[in-house]
Amino acid sequence: MQAASLAFHPPALHTSPSYFSSKLPHHLNYSLFSHTPPTSTLSLTQTLSRKSICKPRAVGKYVREDYLVKKLSAKEIQELIKGERNVPLIIDFYATWCGPCILMAQELEMLAVEYENNALIVKVDTDDEYEFARDMQVRGLPTLYFISPDSSKD
Known part of the structure; x- marks a missing residue:
């Protein structure tokens, strides 16, 4: 009687293009089991064109104008601290x-x-x-400062 040979043959994922590999981007369209690197990589021009799609905001940080808590400069904060107030100041x-x-x-x-x-209540960037x-x-x-309206207190 002849002994049965047991051999495991996994499906050949890397030999023929499958449905999933055809949907991958070109630079990822290679076998995960292959030891050879992909034949092409993204070029610098492709990278630059992607970056131009997501343009950064204008210079400076945008803070909405309709917020109740206003963004102030250092000079404006110092004037508020030294000035007359009837209410506490929260920075x-x-x-x-x-x-x-x-x-x-x-x-x-x-x-x-x-x-x-x-x-x-005011804020400082x-x-x-x-x-x-x-x-x-x-x-x-974040750091919060609570400043009393009473100028005699530090």
């Missing part, structure tokens, strides 16, 4: 790339609605006002 130091700052901004907008006449943030000893983001 939010933030950055546009900071995830927790975005969450904090949403909460501050709700507080600005709730305490519209009882507090003044630390990327634009780096030296002012350093002078105010901002070490992490």
Whole structure:
């Protein structure tokens, strides 16, 4: 009696184009099991054309004008601190790339609605006002400063 030979023959994925490989982008249309690199790669012009599709915003960071919490410069903040106020001043130091700052901004907008006449909430972009943030000893983001309307308190 002859012994049966058992051999596993996986499907030849890399020998014939399949439905899935034909749908891949050209630079990915090669076998995953092949040890040879793809014959062509993306050219520099293809990369540049992709980048031109997603054009960056204009110079400077965009902040909507209809927010209740206004973005102020360092000079404007210093004038507010030294000036006469009847309500406490809340300063939010933030950055546009900071995830927790975005969450904090949403909460501050709700507080600005709730305490519209009882507090003044403003924000400072630390990327634009780096030296002012350093002078105010901002070490992490977001940072909130609460400043009393009473000028006798530090």
